[in-house]
Amino acid sequence: MTQLLGVALRGTGSSLPARIVPNEEFTDVLNLDTSDEWIRSRTGIRERRFAGLGETSATLGTAAARLAVESAGLTPEDIDLIICATVTPDLMSPSTATLIQAGLGCRHIPAFDLSAACSGFLYALSVGAQFIRTGAAKHALVIGAEVLSRILDFTDRNSCILFGDGAGAVVLSGTPVLNAGVRTIRLYSDGSRQELIQVPSRVTPNPPPGPPQLQRLDHMRLSGREVFRFAVTRMVELIEQAETDLRELGLNGIDALIPHQVNQRIIDSALETTGFPRHKVMVNLDKYGNTSAASVPIALDEALRTGRCKPGDTVLLVAFGGGLTWSSAIITL
Numbered sequence: 001m002t003q004l005l006g007v008a009l010r011g012t013g014s015s016l017p018a019r020i021v022p023n024e025e026f027t028d029v030l031n032l033d034t035s036d037e038w039i040r041s042r043t044g045i046r047e048r049r050f051a052g053l054g055e056t057s058a059t060l061g062t063a064a065a066r067l068a069v070e071s072a073g074l075t076p077e078d079i080d081l082i083i084c085a086t087v088t089p090d091l092m093s094p095s096t097a098t099l100i101q102a103g104l105g106c107r108h109i110p111a112f113d114l115s116a117a118c119s120g121f122l123y124a125l126s127v128g129a130q131f132i133r134t135g136a137a138k139h140a141l142v143i144g145a146e147v148l149s150r151i152l153d154f155t156d157r158n159s160c161i162l163f164g165d166g167a168g169a170v171v172l173s174g175t176p177v178l179n180a181g182v183r184t185i186r187l188y189s190d191g192s193r194q195e196l197i198q199v200p201s202r203v204t205p206n207p208p209p210g211p212p213q214l215q216r217l218d219h220m221r222l223s224g225r226e227v228f229r230f231a232v233t234r235m236v237e238l239i240e241q242a243e244t245d246l247r248e249l250g251l252n253g254i255d256a257l258i259p260h261q262v263n264q265r266i267i268d269s270a271l272e273t274t275g276f277p278r279h280k281v282m283v284n285l286d287k288y289g290n291t292s293a294a295s296v297p298i299a300l301d302e303a304l305r306t307g308r309c310k311p312g313d314t315v316l317l318v319a320f321g322g323g324l325t326w327s328s329a330i331i332t333l
């Protein structure tokens, strides 16, 4: 019988494009009917990063992965598996993960993409953790990488102000210590509400009528107000559920909450309802906006690099987004 292993979080890394896009760019350059004041007060976002020429999910993902491998004290040849969560892959095929495998110079290991929108990183973490737990892989790279600026509708003030580009990565490694590292992961979906966030493409059934060159394909469509309500409700549920999970695991409490970086008001509403202490919440959405699958691993990496979190801490990761999907993980760092 397979001896199950613990799943340690051995390294983290992140990569952000150099180009900073302040809120003023939407008014001064794009002539949108919005303002820095509106964006800051309704979302908490001050600026975000947009990819430059030649920068893609694969290039950002490769840079983040390289840093994660280095921080784990490993080399790319040590990696046995790559999973990349993204909704903005470089190509429809092959996967971004294979481009990252080549970019890093890894062995001919399994590499594949996974799509669960803003929950993508936690979905990928769950798959990676199961390869590690069963011993099918010794060291796995789990990456969230996005260039959302390439699928935004810059005429839609409701959505284009919210998002940014970037990548975050972690290395998971097997450990004989069962009660370490990744403790629980919870994943959910509700496809009946798929229309709330969509990115239609050329393979979408029933594309809008009209000549293909005039169709607004590959652009995000978002029902912000409905997603806001969904996000608060699910974030509250995930925090309450984690408190039950912690008691069952015999853990004292959560040292840090790292939520999907979506909107300060969503986070604030969930904290108010649950009474979760504000000082334990890692937020960097003011600098990067919502980077979908990349948001949680970027924030996790920043929390570790800046000393907000330290080895031994128990962190709760929560994410929610298109699908609809929602997810959480409890990890002892």
Ligand SMILES: CC(C)(COP(=O)(O)OP(=O)(O)OC[C@H]1O[C@@H](n2cnc3c(N)ncnc32)[C@H](O)[C@@H]1OP(=O)(O)O)[C@@H](O)C(=O)NCCC(=O)NCCS
Residues within 6 Å of the ligand: 033, 034, 035, 038, 039, 042, 043, 118, 157, 158, 159, 161, 162, 197, 222, 223, 224, 225, 226, 227, 228, 231, 262, 263, 290, 320, 321, 322
């Ligand atoms: C999009 C979001 C910021 C809008 O904030 P909100 O407080 O819900 O605002 P509403 O949608 O109720 O709109 C209020 C008004 O602001 C306007 N508005 C929307 N975007 C605006 C902008 N960038 N600048 C100025 N006004 C704006 C709306 O048109 C509306 O005007 P109206 O009352 O005349 O119709 C918020 O709903 C949100 O963050 N939603 C979740 C984001 C999301 O879906 N993320 C992706 C998945 S995780």
